[in-house]
Amino acid sequence: MIGFHPATAPRPSTDVRLLCVDRASGRLDDRRLESLAEQLRSGDLLVLNDAATLPASFLAEGPGGARIEVRLAEPIDSDGRVQAVLFGSGTWRDKTEDRPPPPVLAVGARLTMGTEVAEIVGVSTLSPRLVRLAFLGTREGALAMLYARGRPVQYAYLADELALWDVQTAYAARPWAVEAPSAGLGLTWSMLEMLERRGVELATVTHAAGLSSTGDDAIDRALPLAERSDVPQETIDAIARTHRRGGRVIAVGTSVVRALEGRAAVAMKAGADVTELRLGPSSRLRIVDGILTGMHAPGESHHQLLGAFADAQLLERAVQHAAEGAYLAHELGDTMLIL
């Protein structure tokens, strides 16, 4: 990634930096994430993705004893079915694009994880590595296997393996995310309390944040895949209230933007839904007025989405400023607030 260095280990939130990007004036300000409350106004609404992060990566034995890494692309549904991406040999320390592909498995092939067995019930036309699995036992058994064998998805740039503790936000509830909704990882309860004292309202969505990269060109070009979300009525009401009083709706992370804008593109209703919306420079935002995001380099799908918030010239200037100022990138990195 040109210009940026990744944060290679979890950091205390006091170390996390915040680049404030003001769209109207084009001004860039270097701050700390701890000062977030000072950047927002009474009457604003901060929307958090309260999805907890799953231990979405686990090892399985395929036909002929092949060792296959399975990465869930979504949470296991109520029927014990789930979309997943398969990885071949190598470990998380290898870049995903450098790992050899797994053996091609057809519908009916089985994966064994200790006493649990899953059958491949669908193979995507996009890539043979993108499959649909059906666990043959109970959903309870599949979850127990996942939490016993599974690890959070790891990244080649990490110094050490991440534990589940490292990838949860302070407000994580339903385990729906296969990779952490990382823009919120640095938010602490002290910071959230400070925001509320300032008159900033808090609301949540649950959005099943998907895989960020698979090393398979065809799949990576299609990312993000369709993702499910659940928006409570309280959040719909809070958004309406915020816009009525002239406040701003600020999303914590691209997953919140996807959940809200994906829904608004159809109908702004509460409840569970699936979105395939891809946002970019030509998108018109209907709900979200600003975003707190991680540092993403040009070319990443997250960066593409930021084009909906700021013009290319301002974004380029912000990224260059961050790179020159040694801001750290990726999941455990620094943050940027575009308002």
Next chain:
Amino acid sequence: MKDINVLITGGSKGLGLALGKELASRGARVVLVARGKDALDDAVSAIRATGGVAHGIAADVGEKEAIHRISGQAVALIGPIDVVIHDASTLGPTPLRPLLDTACEDLERVLAVNVVGPFRLTKVLAGPMVLRGRGTIVFISSDAAVSAYPTWGAYGASKAGADHLARILGAELQATGVRVLVIDPGEMDTEMHAAAMPDADRASLADPRAVARSIGARIEEARS
């Protein structure tokens, strides 16, 4: 308590099991956590046999790695947790012994299960409760938390620590809609009591089922 999601640690025996049965009979969906899988399976089957909704997670609350395993599975099985009951506890080695004869590692283990475990689990489960503006966190306490009974050092110190942790948590969450309750159930006729005081007159001890009924009522009251 219809459609209320409850997580109970130490849920396969004694008061924890009685609470699981009681709250399930009041309409709650319960997840029981305990170390021993066989006793846990029996407890879950007993609740399901009476039409209740119950699941079991075999885990040790004294282990840090177990915490997200517990919370993640529980929430995936029944949904966001409305009520967590910290009932799991250990006496340490029995027969009970004076503090000067207590191994350092034994004290650490008692603190890990009785204080640090509930702290970690609360840390993970209380955040979403605060954002929803409602939730109940129950710490099952003991008179050993306030009375200095000789030979009860490890357990008593741990229960005093857990009580104070709960009180501070209650003060910090005061305006959030999340309630923190500390409940001393009194002396009950349980396996744990027999391990601590094998010579006790069982007729003088309370039936955990009766205690569970009164705790169930207190939880309902706290939620109303």
